[in-house]
Amino acid sequence: MQALLELDQVSKHFPLRGRGLFGGRLGTVQAVSEASLAIARGETLALVGESGCGKTTLGRVAALLHRPTAGRLSLDGSDVAGLGRDALRRLRRKVQTVFQDPFGSLNPRLTAGFSLREPLDIHRVGTPSDRNARIAELIVAVGLRRDDLERYPHQFSGGQRQRIAIARALALDPALVVLDEPLSSLDVSVQSQVLNLLAEIKRRRGLAYLFISHDLAAVEHLADRIAVMYLGRVVELAPRDLLLRQPAHPYTRALIDAVPRIEDGRRRRAVLKGDVPSPIDPPKGCAFHPRCPRAEARCRVQRPVLAIPPGRAAAHLAACHFPLDPA
């Protein structure tokens, strides 16, 4: 089956420029390096990693907001790279984003209705009255009322604002929605409501999610597959249960252990030591080696590639010279 969105060896580097007209290049932030992912129609792929690992950048590349520095990106089987600016703008309606902070993602001067209508106005979907009917339907679909369309962002709670942002992302009937930490700025009590809303929308509309989070616990209910990123690279990619129960990469293990769980009483929290290295100057070899409990000489020189570790299912990929044994 053809993937909805396919990233093939995609890199996104940002130049760090000096000030001024002829400011020289001071370095490069290697936000994403050689990432390969595919998302099928209706699938939820979770993208997990610590802050600064490049997951947001990868999400923005997937949403066609950043052009990749290298690699191929195809949507519905057609290559996006060669598209001109206008064609790219038209294509963007297929992938929509829900941002982390609904305070920032809704223009404070515009009513909820205006924000919801904007994507329809941009693409001139239907007649003006069609658009009004559509936004009325959308606001109800995310659990708000019609008269909320007249209100301004500051008149809503955080959870309500995020519902509006979700409704806006749905306005153009996208095939894929990039959820960029959609829960982490919300109160814990509201998080599960929004999560349930996302699950319900997915069930009803059959759309695909790229669910970005720093928190494994937040994605596990919704994710079909999980990708783990570290310092700009995908280090492990597997179906949810395989990844959570039998991680192959030591970093994934550490992430899982960092999630506090009530049910398993034993505490074996191998909390990571040290800080995430700088993406301007990532370590040679395996980028994780300075913090890895299993690191050996080889890890310092040779970068592991994403491959099926010995004794694992074909759907399970990890980039590690010394993967963990299936428990």
Next chain:
Amino acid sequence: MTRYIVDRIVQSLAVLLVMSFVIYGLIGLMPGDPVDLMISADPKVTAEDAARLKALYGLDRPLLTRYGNWLKAALGGEFGYSRLYAKPALVALGPALVSTTILVGISFVLSLLIALPAGVWVATRPDGPADRTVNLACFAGVSMPPFWLAILLILTFAVGLRWLPAGGVPTRSDVGLGEQLRHMVLPVATLTLLQIGGYLRFMRAAMIETLRQDYIRTAQAKGAGPARVLLKHALRNALNPVVTVVALGFGGLFSGALITETMFAWPGMGKLILDSIMGNDFNLALVALLFATLLVLVGNLLADLAYAWLDPRVSFTEREGGP
């Protein structure tokens, strides 16, 4: 820091170079040209003579070539001859610069001496009657057409009361210092009145902003007396932006006194610029305009350096432990 200064100087020189081209081009668009002026003085010159003269002076070449030649000469210190003064343009510029420096210098110091203390004073009683009155007076100052202020002062003090001369500079060297000073009173007063408003409002705003800061409240809470808080803590920090703004404006004063100098027949830079433009003295106009630009650029450079030097984060921590 050194690198920063070098960078800024290079930038300023680049602006000066670009401006020299722009001004050169604009001057070329002024009514008449040097040869036409020569011809008008001598009815015997024929059209062929004119063409030959134009070729001789290179006036038939493209603008860029002429500019290139001018620049080469200028870099060698050769700015051509002033028609009006019948001497090298640079030589004509000298005395004007001195006159302007005296006029601008005195009014600048005077207006700061009035504006800064007054600004601090009203900042301590914001929105009181004194503040409102001073504020309105400041607005009056910055809204005053300079030539009208000069007219009003002349009408009152020279025409009406006959206390002071209406302008000019005593040319005979035998007049005493007192007479020279009397001639300076009205132009200095005009320039000072025009400047005070801006400085005062800026000082007041900077002071009010500083007095709002947390560290001022902390100092007050620690029991520092009001005068001490005002002088030691607030004033020093409030002065930083004021110094920057004052330096930014300073370079412009030299040419900005143009109207005042013209009204009072004060032989300074501004009057020289106006006279040379109106009198088709292109060489002099060019060098005077470039000099005026240079002065503004130097003012900007000083403002930037003052800003870097007075950076509040640096100065506050370094000086806190001092006596």
Next chain:
Amino acid sequence: MSEALALPAPGDGFLGRLGRRPLAVASAAILALLAALALLAPLFAMLSGIDPNAVDLLQRLEPPSAQHWLGTDDIGRDVLLRLLLGGRVSLFVGLTAALASAVIGTAIGLMAGYWGERADALLMRLTDGIIALPLLPLLIVLAAVDLTKLGLSAELAGSETISLYRIVAIIALVGWTTVARLVRGAALSVRTRDYVLAAIGQGASPWRVMAVHILPNVASPIVVATTLSVGNVILLESVLSFLGLGIQPPLPSWGNMLTNAQELMTSAPWLAIWPGMLIFVTVIACNLLGDGLQDALDPRAQE
């Protein structure tokens, strides 16, 4: 800065806040009155039957009378009518040049702030360069430029209309820097907001992003800066016209009505008083109104 509050909707306390500033309200009223009088000047001329340009050397420098309320000037023209007509010119120049500056400044500021990087560095160098120029001498040079050398016919170059538009053009040419800096700053800060990213993600064009998301954020500083610059423009126009480089007689402007005032100071001081007074009142009204608007539009000032 909480930009959510930067431009309160009209009626949402904004007019109320402005209303609590009597100086600003009085200034607005004075400006409205001056504008109305200036607009109606031709009507007054018609009703009184006086031709404001008619030279009458038998009635030179007449003191105020029933026929000439403010007397006559040095060639016998009615001073009051010429003041009103001059007001038309000065206010027209002030408004159009300030608006043109605002438009140029907004366009340049948006380009610099939205596209950033090289375009930004280039445009801001240009802005710095213009700010670093000695303004008045430069304006004098620009005003003295011989338009026939730029290819205009001698007839056109010498016409009244050209002197009017030329002054608007040269002031706008150097006056846009304040607005450009304001808009650039706002565009830079707004550009990175998620709601702008969201709009781009929906496929919005840069023009739409600028119009819907960036411009409303800078509307109030632009309004304030433009109000203040109307006053400055009127001041500059009067200076240039006073020097004989701005509005060309017989078209009256407050500035050129003062050109001969210095010579006539002893014989007819009123000729020197009135035009200057009107310039002064108009400029101070613009400045006070701008200041009042700034406070009324800036919620921080309420604290």
